[in-house]
Amino acid sequence: SLLIFWNLPTTAQVTIEAQPTKVSEGKDVLLLVHNLPQNLTGYIWYKGQIMDYHHYITAYVIDPETIIFGPAYSGRETVYSNASLLIQNVTRNDTGSYTIKIIKRGDRTEGVTGHFTLYLETPKPSISSSNLNPREAVETVILSCDPDTPDASYWWWINGQSLRNSRTLQLSKNNRILILFIVTKDTVGPYECEMKNPVSASRSDPVTLNLLHGPDLPSIFPSLTDYRSGQNLYLSCFADSNPPAEYTWTINGKFLQSGPRLYIPQITTNHSGLYRCSVRNSATGSERSTFKTIRVS
Ligand SMILES: *[C@@H]1O[C@H](CO)[C@@H](O)[C@H](O)[C@H]1NC(C)=O
Ligand SMILES: *[C@@H]1O[C@H](CO)[C@@H](O)[C@H](O)[C@H]1NC(C)=O
Numbered sequence: 453s454l455l456i457f458w459n460l461p462t463t464a465q466v467t468i469e470a471q472p473t474k475v476s477e478g479k480d481v482l483l484l485v486h487n488l489p490q491n492l493t494g495y496i497w498y499k500g501q502i503m504d505y506h507h508y509i510t511a512y513v514i515d516p517e518t519i520i521f522g523p524a525y526s527g528r529e530t531v532y533s534n535a536s537l538l539i540q541n542v543t544r545n546d547t548g549s550y551t552i553k554i555i556k557r558g559d560r561t562e563g564v565t566g567h568f569t570l571y572l573e574t575p576k577p578s579i580s581s582s583n584l585n586p587r588e589a590v591e592t593v594i595l596s597c598d599p600d601t602p603d604a605s606y607w608w609w610i611n612g613q614s615l616r617n618s619r620t621l622q623l624s625k626n627n628r629i630l631i632l633f634i635v636t637k638d639t640v641g642p643y644e645c646e647m648k649n650p651v652s653a654s655r656s657d658p659v660t661l662n663l664l665h666g667p668d669l670p671s672i673f674p675s676l677t678d679y680r681s682g683q684n685l686y687l688s689c690f691a692d693s694n695p696p697a698e699y700t701w702t703i704n705g706k707f708l709q710s711g712p713r714l715y716i717p718q719i720t721t722n723h724s725g726l727y728r729c730s731v732r733n734s735a736t737g738s739e740r741s742t743f744k745t746i747r748v749s
């Protein structure tokens with residue numbers, strides 16, 4: 453929907469008010485002119501603040517009643533005898549300032565002017581990311597808050613807190629684009645962006661980056677190293693990793709099995725040896741391993 457912002461005109465008397473104050477895109481808005489002076493020749497509405505022919509929308513001449521259309525007329529504007537301007541089927545292009553020039557009878561001056569600024573209510577923005585699965589501390593991520601609307605300002609939140617300047621990030625001139633040079637566990641988000649203009653504000657849904665990291669150095673549990681023949685050997689290996697690591701066990705350099713858990717029932721002395729757990733993250737391409745010596749007596 454659209455929201456209308458009105459401000460005081462340059463003269464004290466003439467004011468412009470939008471009706472309704474909230475208008476949806478595609479709806480109609482009437483710019484009501486209050487406190488019109490008397491004994492008028494007519495009015496001219498301009499798009500923008502420059503009162504030249506190029507910006508001339510429409511004019512109303514009182515006697516004889518005549519309506520004139522200018523180059524800025526879109527076919528959707530109607531001027532009434534009381535100077536009010538109806539804009540039908542409002543589009544984004546209709547946002548911005550409007551000027552009315554009121555010409556008094558016999559007045560050879562520039563007349564009286566009034567200004568009005570129309571803002572679109574900001575749509576709900578959305579965040580898009582150049583990379584939703586960045587590798588930890590390696591890849592740069594570019595987040596943008598869409599859509600790009602010239603009259604809006606942009607604001608960012610991370611973990612519900614207003615984004616602070618830091619050496620690992622950079623914002624574009626209008627804040628719409630956020631560049632994260634390094635992403636760590638602390639900076640995966642959730643990110644939210646907000647679009648604001650003088651009359652409205654709206655916030656995006658949160659976006660959290662899926663940080664690809666690890667694997668960390670794996671650990672083997674339990675820490676027990678001495679076993680007796682006939683006991684069951686149960687070892688598990690864990691390494692923090694996203695996505696989860698692939699696990700491989702070897703004994704004395706020979707492949708034993710895949711998977712994080714190793715179970716050998718009723719071990720004998722020849723199960724003694726160097727047990728190695730290797731972990732690999734196929735997304736980050738990193739691999740690490742740790743080992744443990746088991747003695748079976
Ligand atoms: C002016 O005319 C329009 C159209 O007839 C009407 O809706 C509006 O209430 C009138 N009054 C003012 C103050 O503009
Ligand atoms: C309007 O014009 C009439 C006749 O020219 C004059 O009598 C009247 O005082 C004027 N009113 C204003 C408010 O200027």
Ligand SMILES: *[C@@H]1O[C@H](CO)[C@@H](O)[C@H](O)[C@H]1NC(C)=O
Nearest residue numbers: 478527528529539540541542
């Ligand atoms: C406004 O839009 C409707 C539907 O798109 C259309 O039928 C109508 O003619 C439009 N009116 C003007 C004044 O452009």
Ligand SMILES: *[C@@H]1O[C@H](CO)[C@@H](O)[C@H](O)[C@H]1NC(C)=O
Nearest residue numbers: 477526541542543544545546
């Ligand atoms: C808005 O203005 C641009 C440039 O003048 C034009 O290309 C576009 O069609 C307009 N959009 C609407 C909805 O009127």
Ligand SMILES: *[C@@H]1O[C@H](CO)[C@@H](O)[C@H](O)[C@H]1NC(C)=O
Nearest residue numbers: 703716719720721722723724
């Ligand atoms: C373990 O030792 C026994 C007897 O010494 C032998 O028969 C068996 O093949 C060995 N197993 C392995 C896996 O080396």
